[in-house]
Amino acid sequence: MITVRISFEKKNEASYISLLDMQRVMQRILKRSGLPVWHTLGFNPHIYMTFACPLSLGQESECECVDVKTEAEQPDFEHWKTALNAIMPAGIVVTKVAPVEMKADLIAYACYEISYPAAEAEKLAQYNALESVPVEKKSKRNTKTVELKEHIPALELTEAGERVRFEICLPASQDLTLNPSLLTAALEEHLGVPAAAANILRTKFLTAEKTLFA
Template identity: 30%
Template sequence: MFVLKQRFRIKFSKHGDLRFISHHDVMRLFQRALRRAVIEVRMSRGFNPHPRMVFVLPLGVGIESDCEILFLDTSRWYRATELCERLEAELPHGIELLEVTLASPRSSAVPRDVAYVATLPESNGKDMEGITEKVESFLQSRSVEIDRVRRDKVSRIDLRPYVSALEVTPEGLEMHIRVTPKGAARPDDILRALGVDALAVRIRRTELNLNP
């Protein structure tokens, strides 16, 4: 049986209190919004079918974003403007659709690099000089290793190969990170390596670029 395949690339932002919800909660939020908007989403095959939607490089809890990307497959033809209007009407405050475009079914959902900015805690000039010195030391080092704890397991990772740029600006600490098949550094990893408490700052994703 012929099934219409249409793929959309949806760029959206996530701000405010919604930064505290998990990736699974974001998935459920969009699934509910799509149902309420009566948008026919293409389902996967098998015994446990699920909506064909891919979130690129899901955010960690507590991080805001200017540039999330979702690929959505529909089983009915829609204009991009129509889908945007119907979906946006059902999304909560804190989620804003920035762009909805038709995408090729072969569109890459593989991230290439990502950028974040962390607002640094208010401090005196001497403290800021200390952070700047740590950033310079980080960039000059061949290796910057930290212990990452996940599910009661500790792994040693080298952050340096993943970090392409690191800079203290008036907006905060800007972090540019490479994403590789082996993984990527997390912004809280980098902050910890610099001696900054990640819980004391506000982190925002500012760029998300995909492989061609």
């Protein structure tokens, strides 16, 4: 049995599809495609699927992936890609289908491109002068304080038309995962930059050695 990784982009209106709904979408798409995917056994068989690092609602991504299994001996992965894209909902595009090379637990960082209206550039630049930016990270078990400056020392702003953007990489491991919304909330609290004005795009995953996850 081969484990297959389906890599895809999730943008525009699709960014508002939650993880639970995304699981339902993929189940239905894979069933409609007729591809030879493996189903779990038991009284309620369903397609085996594993998503890496679930994306927050409203955030876009160029590096989403879901792993499935197939008993096909020589899968035609280009056919898989074509068949899936033909029936994908708007905003979701399959970019690659291939055998799994790295396990998802090797992901250590997630990188993002965040943009704001250009009018907010002056306020955003003030982040670099802040000595400390503590934020509260909440989980099901507890709440702890994280110092954002340890993970994002400065923002390197770049103008892009009517918007200004910057790139950050945040921990995304089993030990610590930081959501970029912690930064946008802190920018609103400390600098008055509206969090709602931010566009967040996840661009890639990195391993602990800062190599590209594939």
